[in-house]
Amino acid sequence: MAISNIRYGEGVTKEIGMDLQNLGARRICLMTDKNLSKLPPVNAVLNSLAKYGINFQIYDNVRVEPTDQSFLDAIQFAKKGEFDAYVAVGGGSVIDTCKAANLYAASPSSEFLDYVNAPIGKGKPVTVPLKPLIAVPTTSGTGSETTGVAIFDFKELKVKTGIASRAIKPTLGIIDPLHTLSMPERIVANSGFDVLCHALESYTALPYNKRSPCPSNPINRPAYQGSNPISDVWALHALRIVAKYLKRAIRNPEDREARANMHLASAFAGIGFGNAGVHLCHGMSYPISGLVKTYKPKDYNVDHSLVPHGLSVVLTSPAVFAFTAQIHPERHLEAAEILGADIRTARIKDAGLILADTLRKFLFDLNVDDGLAAIGYSKADIPALVKGTLPQERVTKLSPRPQTEEDLSALFEASMKLY
């Protein structure tokens, strides 16, 4: 299992010019989005590039919750620029877009679908060498700085899908907690929910030695290998941080300790799920985001409807873990305890219900929308939501409990209202 390069510390962003010099880079592509382009994280990078005399071009047209179209726009920019290194400053949308731009610029004759996950794309292995990519996360959720995954909305099918290959993993992730201080409340909350689900899903994912088919040659093993003794360490550690710090980080932007810890937890959970994988919350989240109607979340400064990724993931979590607990009830109970449940008199067969209740209480305390109904879905949408989940088998097959279409319907239905 390969893990990631990360550097942590307040202000470490200022070293990025030196890192690029050390890499011998002369033409940098700096990717970000329009909101961030005027904010301190991008300024810190620009100052360091100037100090070390690094040439760069800025691409600030990244779309929050990117699409195949927005990926293609960034790819075109990257192809034209002939860059020898990339710097992504932003949340998962920016980092994922930059991974895709780096990949397709390095593989100019490829069709876009070549590297997109099967069955939507061809899922070809990446064999071309990519340029170095330094990721500077400004949200505390995706862990994209540590993973080989890039997610986007495939507009034609109205589903999220992505590209998954160790080859697109950033060369270095710069975890600078200073960048978390300007995050609005709901962005802290929703990105934190992503960390929560990364940890819970990777800890409860199908174990690595139960996955099938099991490619006999190690080189053909997928990036998502199932839960294993190493990803377990990261998942549990991230979950403990979430339990201790997420509420504090959301409620008080001045709580540097909480925000710094959540920034690390995002990377830690990323290292865990980047190896183990995620399962049903993520698999079901892609149509929840992809089929968005008119929902516009608080604190997101965008001109289109969107369900923030972390929100789309967490709304089904009570139903999902009530469903999966029958396979590893002790792990579900352990997770509930870490999240604050009193399990002294708990029966192991109630593990799923206890974790579900714990999650519902956690979300209620944080003023999370009351289920899928509150973000615009009704029972009539369930067939489309199920249909959008079926192509996500890269992750759904990592669920410890196999699921039928009826199971998925029931999970969506149980997630319509939480409280």
Added chain:
Amino acid sequence: MAISNIRYGEGVTKEIGMDLQNLGARRICLMTDKNLSKLPPVNAVLNSLAKYGINFQIYDNVRVEPTDQSFLDAIQFAKKGEFDAYVAVGGGSVIDTCKAANLYAASPSSEFLDYVNAPIGKGKPVTVPLKPLIAVPTTSGTGSETTGVAIFDFKELKVKTGIASRAIKPTLGIIDPLHTLSMPERIVANSGFDVLCHALESYTALPYNKRSPCPSNPINRPAYQGSNPISDVWALHALRIVAKYLKRAIRNPEDREARANMHLASAFAGIGFGNAGVHLCHGMSYPISGLVKTYKPKDYNVDHSLVPHGLSVVLTSPAVFAFTAQIHPERHLEAAEILGADIRTARIKDAGLILADTLRKFLFDLNVDDGLAAIGYSKADIPALVKGTLPQERVTKLSPRPQTEEDLSALFEASMKLY
């Protein structure tokens, strides 16, 4: 922080032929020692090489607790062989020897001292590309499969020193618990003590942001960076496994769960200390091993006197942690609790004494020799032991509490008798 590639599972050694094929290797150097060369771990590798038609030469002349001379012998073999990959099957002695052979074969014009740690050697940075090295540990202690360190006895000065560079870190560590089943009791114990001290020392090491000098360019930072939020995760996790499984692994060779967990703990602690570093137990252990008189440990089938590395490290641990606790008492107390101490009524200022007592009890229960006196040292040896510690500043400067020569004398004296 870069972490290591490891693969874990019973029987995964059988994939090594495929790994070498995937690496495009055609001429392999298989390093081991004479005891191991007829045992199941080497057989498993040989079977896999045969199955995949991989050409190889065996070097089985590795010395347990290697010296500069034994390193040079292996280096000469490697230079002649013009290998394109290395496989090391054994404990830390084998893996470290293989790292050195790979390094100097790749840098044929270098003098031996060029890469040896300053001040004994020149400590030059490694800039040559090395060949892939796959490490298959057969003991559960050094974590050498995850680190960029190779340790040897420098005979002329009668001290242990080493080579430390990320460049010599193995490409892949194969953590196959089957290999632990043939380990004799004292090898399990002593290698387990190494894990214990890796975890305790890296958890209590000087924090990464207190280290000085702090090279302004990240590329010049040492491999041993001081304790940090990531190494802390590995150190604590490894310590918990030691607390739960070490005694079981020592006492019952059939306890597969305990031996498998200690095999993983060795790698986990290696990932931790390989980034954070170790401090006084390790710094003081090098002269304890290097100045060995006539001690011959049980269960080691060698024709020379030796103090096993893990034993040389653990014998000073009660004195060391009683000394360092004044800096991070809460971490020392936490470690004592993990190792089984009841700290409910403990006072924080007693943290060092509590951890020292906990360690003494732990060692007593495991029939460990009663201090340095029991392995042949007396008060008269203390000046030489101190003198042998002074050149180990690469590690001793990571002690949270700075130490004078008088402090070192007192630590050796306090370690003469434990119970």
